[in-house]
Amino acid sequence: MTNTYRDWGGAGLRGDDEEFVDMMEELRRSGDLGHSLRTFSPRPYEGERATSVSAGDLNKAVLESQYLRYIAKEIAKETGQSVEEVREDARGLMEEMSQNLQLGFIRLMGYTLSKVLKRLYTSVNVNMEGLNTLQRAVQGHPVILMPNHRSYMDFLIISYILFTYDIPLPVIAAGIRNAGMKMVGEILRRSGAFFIRRAIGSDKLYWAVLSEYVKTIVRTGIAPLEFYVEGLRSRTLKSQVPKLGMMHMVLEPFFKGEVYDITLVPISISYERVLEESLLAHELLGVPKPKESTTALLKATKVLQEDYGSMHVNFGRPLSVRQLCQGRIDRCRFNLIPRDLPQEPSAEAQACVSWLAHLMVRIQEDGSLISPWSLMACLLLQAPATVLTEEGLPWQQLTNKTLWLRKLALDFGARLNWPGQVPDCDVMSSTVALHRSMVHLKAERLYLVLDQEPARKSPVSPEEGALRVAAPVLMLASYRNQCVHVFARPAMLATAIQVAKTTQRDELFTVFRFLQDVFSHEFIFITEESSQDFEEACLLLKKCGAVHVSQQEVTVSEAGLEVLSFLRALLQPFIDSYQVMFRYLCENGEHVFQEQRVLPAVRNFATKLILSGELHTYEALSSDTQKNVLLALRRLDAVTKSRPSGQNEYRVNKEAVRRIGDMLSGKIPPQMLHTLPDARL
Amino acid sequence: MATNSGNGGSDRQRVAQQRLRIIAGHLRRPEDGNSAILAAEECKGHVSEKTDASSEGKTVPRRRQEIMKWNGWGYSDSKFLFNKNGQAEFTGKRYRLSGMIIPALKDWFEGTFGANVHHKSPATPIVTSSAVQPPNLNEAFVEALKSTGIPFSIDAEDRLFRGHGHCLNEIFALREGKVGRVPDLVVWPNCHDDVLKIVELACKHNVCLIPYGGGTSVSSALECPPEETRSIVSLDTSQMNRILWIDEKNLTAHVEAGIVGQDLERLLNESGYCTGHEPDSMEFSSLGGWVSTRASGMKKNVYGNIEDLVIHIKMVTPKGVIEKSCQGPRLSTGPDVHHFILGSEGTLGVVTEVTMKIRPLPEYQKYGSVVFPNFEMGVACLREVARQRCAPASIRLMDNTQFKFGHALKPQVSSLFTSFLDGLKTFYITKFKGFDPNRLCVATLLFEGGREKVLQHEKQVYDIAAKFGGLAAGEDNGQRGYMLTFVIAYLRDLGMDYYVIAESFETSVPWDRVLDICRNVKARIVYECKDKGVQFAPLSSCRVTQTYDSGACVYFYFAFNYRGLSDPVHTFEQVEHAAREEILANGGSLSHHHGVGKLRKKWMRDTVSTVGLGMLKSVKDYVDPDNIFGNRNLL
Helix, strand or coil: CCCCHHHHCCCCCCCCCCCEEEHHHHHHHHCHHHHHCCCCCCCCCCCCCCCCCCHHHHHHHHHCCHHHHHHHHHHHHHHCCCHHHHHHHHHHHHHHHCCCCCHHHHHHHHHHHHHHHHHHCCEEEEEHHHHHHHHHHHHHCCEEEEECCCCCCHHHHHHHHHHHCCCCCCEEEEEHHHHCCHHHHHHHHHCCEEEECCCCCCCHHHHHHHHHHHHHHHHHCCCCEECCCCCCCCCCCCCCCCCCHHHHHHHHHHHCCCCCCCEEEEEEEEECCCCCHHHHHHHHCCCCCCCCCHHHHHHHHHHHHCCCCEEEEEECCCEEHHHHCCCCCCHHHHCCCCCCCCCCCCHHHHHHHHHHHHHHHHHHHHHCEECHHHHHHHHHHHCCHHHHHHHCEEHHHHHHHHHHHHHHHHHCCCEECCCCCCCHHHHHHHHHHHCCCCEEEECCEEEECCCCCCCCCCCCCHHHHHHHHHHHHHHHHHHHHHHHHHHHHHHHHHHHHHHHCCCEHHHHHHHHHHHHHHCCCCCCCCHHHHHHHHHHHHHHHHHCCCEEECCCEEEECHHHHHHHHHHHHHHHHHHHHHHHHHHHHHHCCCCEEEHHHHHHHHHHHHHHHHHCCCCCCHHHHCHHHHHHHHHHHHHCCCEEEECCCCCCEEEECHHHHHHHHHHHHCCCCCCCCCCCCCCCC | CCCCCCCCCCHHHHHHHHHHHHHHHCCCCCCCCCCCCCCCCCCCCCCCCCCCHHHHCCCCCCCHHHCECCCCCCECCCCEEECCCCCEEECCCCCCCCCCEECCHHHHHHHHHCCCCCCCCCCCCCCCHHHCCCCCCCHHHHHHHHHHCCCEECCHHHHHHCCCCCCHHHHHHHHCCCCCCCCCEEECCCCHHHHHHHHHHHHHHCCEEEEECCCCCCCCCCCCCCCCCCCEEEEEHHHCCCEEEEECCCCEEEEECCCEHHHHHHHHHHCCEECCCCCCCCCCCEHHHHHHHCCCCCCHHHHCCHHHHEEEEEEEECCEEECCCCCCCCCCCCCCCHHHHCCCCCCCCEEEEEEEECEECCCEEEEEEEEECCHHHHHHHHHHHHHCCCCCCEEEEECHHHHHHHHHCCCCCCCHHHHHHHHHHHHHHHHHCCCCCCCCEEEEEEEEECHHHHHHHHHHHHHHHHHCCCEECCHHHHHHHHHHHHHHHHHHHHHHCCCEEEEEEEEEEEHHHHHHHHHHHHHHHHHHHHHCCCCCCCEEEEEEEEECCCEEEEEEEEEEECCCCCCHHHHHHHHHHHHHHHHHHCCCCCCCCCCCCCCCHHHHHHHHHHHHHHHHHHHHHHHCCCCCCCCCCCC
16 A cells, blocks of 8 residues: 555644744844854754764765766776776766855854845744754654745755754755855855756766765765755746656665665745746746856845745655655665666656655645735736736725635635734735735726836837736736645646536546646646545535535536636636647647747747737746646657757657647547656656 | 583483583583494384483473473573562573572663563463363374374373474463464374384375474474364474484584484583584574574584585485485585475475584684674674684674673672672773763674684684774673573563563675664664554664674564553564564565574565475475475475
């Protein structure tokens, strides 16, 4: 018997009486200096081998490991280099990668961060219960901290909190670009960061050094390890499909019996307002992201003058890898080959790693707090763009609808960050005030704040006009995304009911699964648990009175129309955006596309459709959505990827894409699609 | 040559003293230089009333109940108890620890298990014959057996004694007065020919035969299969206990398979020889038992395991007798048929006679011990010793828990000086050398051979140990470690008097896995106990007991206080099962030397593969198509 998400999620996390404590309050009392000079004496990991290992010892252990010796010999044989040369290369990589955690620097960082946090946030809330269990957990088995990743702020906030509450500081996996920032790189290193290149690809030596480094950290338990299972920072504020490479490295010491157990701690960081909000939207629209340089960071100080509301850091219940993997991993598999030798992960191990990674993201979603603004964003996006830009949305109508949605969200099990002691209308207006960069209230009507006009004399072209609307719309979409996981499953059932035009449960399930396949990279689904997802969707819709559910049938109830139409409308921008992309891929004469060219081309195509009134969503312009479509099509075997000349190329099976489009629009009944196994590790 | 022990007492005394010499001493040569070689005797099987076993110098009488416990380990006169003062003592006169007070045991026992010497869980004092089901006899077989003159019995006590080994659940049930299916009849062949007759009759009348040697099984091998409907006959080999000849030119001895270890060694010692095969159970386990379970002795580094020691085996099967035609030291004649017999666990036939290697008694023996700052260093040292192939006759590494346990078993010291020295040593190790008393661990050593060589060897090993932070900790600690081996089984009975149940089990594992398996299995035991509702933290401990070129043998001990559990044996079995799963998942073997029996049968297919199992089955099908040897072990 293996466990499913339902056995692990929620439980323990969903305590309604969850106590969040505002760290800022304490800080304002004790002062920044006092905080940074506080005595720090955490109770460390009590494992057998945790005899204080320094960063230097760690690097040495990695370089001298049997595994790296073996790989070095292999590479030497392949490339004709001497083993010593290869080992020298490895030493170089190690230097580029390794952390150098020093308490002194944490204190310095803590001092600075205290100042910054106080300026930016009205409150930084932490659940004490979670911290207490974490404190106990770090004494037991090696601990892996797994926060979601929405902002640069994530990077140090966990260390800051652990420092404050006397818990051993983590070493943190960070993208290599940060290492390039002169001073900052070194400060981060000394704060425990180690650096990973973005595209490791087939660099065998790099892969070996990294994985041995990570595994040694886990094996020795020298410090908790923190990494982002989603890989990169989410630019859409929506959970991303997890990356499996790092996850596999982390789990392998358990698979191979090198540790008794590993503790995974999902952490959900929720921001009422994200520092990078406008930057994100522009990136999605193809305005390139500034290189992460120290000067860019300094320029960003303007950002530091504003108010970003509250932040919640929710430490989830620590999970035992041993229990999670029960029945999923046969550890005997590793009995016959020396454990130091490189081994292709078995299909079983890959499936297990993938399941676990998805599970962690789902739990992160569950643990995040939904702000009023996120609910409002859902509703604002359902109004036609012209209403938001020209006529304005009646404030009272929005207020009523938001309160209605709040109830629905609670029914669906969401955790809200909705202040309880304040009248609802005050919450609404203070929320709008906080987000005045995006909306403004005038004469009881709410308007979208359009992007500044480019400082040019020439008249604004229609395309440029569309972009001015698109940027704030994508920002809104990002905030909607913060809560989209709450509604995703019921929304897909609502859509299935519409698409399939049937009440038969099994037929609905087929459509539901089809939608899951299509949106496999848009929302987080655990592959093998779609029937549980379907059950959950039925249950939630039934709970809010939208449908009647029997053994064979799911029928719509009269009272449920409001819920169902809200849910469908929530999913509509995604469906429309996917259809645009499908159309482009089918209608364009070519069969092979280069990734670099296809994204701007689709954007142009979508812009034209928007201007002609054929397309109603600006979200089709998001490069993130476009990439997700390509990933989904690859998974559905309708598109194949290759890299003939270092450039990603896509070969499109137009017929297959057209069929998927037709099924999505309900023209032909969906059937079980052939899906490829999950991406390689 | 070492001094003789007292020579004036009765035979019985002499025997007892010699036993002590072998088991606890390992130091002295026998008193008399009598090198007379025992001549092969005629089988006297038909003499139904044998003379008193002990007067012949043999330990095990037909009626085991005369000297042994029916519901616990070993001799009736030897047991641990907490006396009126609440102090632990060990009764009897047989062991070095006998008659001594063990002052620290009570505190250790109460502290470790949360037990209390006032909370007793006494065993049922006597078993009533009515608890044993009446025998299911095959009349025709009984009649035919009578006519052979081979002694047999259907007495309830005799049958009860042969219905179990020493698994925890077996002893626990007996202590509660619960008796399951036991053999219906016990027969005592006196020689090979008797066995031939018995097996022939069993085949003819279709009765089930279960060979019984020393009764020390810890694999449920002696348990009568509940599904067996035929009459079950226990074939007790204990009276086939003679050394038939000694070949001094080739250094071999031909021995009847029922002889128990202590008798074999003692009798050989009298001629100046030994086999050097000393499993922990050697007081009671038999040669035939060793062969059929692939036993291992603690001095295997010098003498080898049982499969290295046997030259020739004679086994009676339903198809006839299997044996080789010569005594060549090695044969290239297809797969070694001995290996069908070694480890067959009584499923193919009865081993009746064995020719095995013997060695002249070693000139010199020396114990030793080394303290390491932690278990990791200790394992690294053992690994290095194995790499350099310089392991002493025995080298064992106890973890910290066992080290403390060993300390709790120190008898009351007679002289102030000794206790002062002990204090000094402790101070030196913990304060001066900075060893953490909660992490340090100890290795015990036994060297054997020529005096010069032993001293040289000793230095080599201590030099290696020093590289891993090891400090020599004296002969006494070493010797006490080995002595405890023989009394530890008695301790389990003490625990069971106070709500504590315990078991040990073993595995073998590659070197690079040793630390991982030790940590993980111990942690698993702790976890499972908690998970299954055990109220007090269990004792979960291990030691490395044998080294090989490519790996080691690891022993695990676990014990817990079962107060508050509704079905302690079931809980215990769940924990033991989980621990075995953990062993297998960590690259450990199903068994190093205890065997499979019925306890570990379910893992056999995974262990040897389906084809492997099929090969073994096909041998069984050929040799014993009617499943006369129906103990259902192994397969």
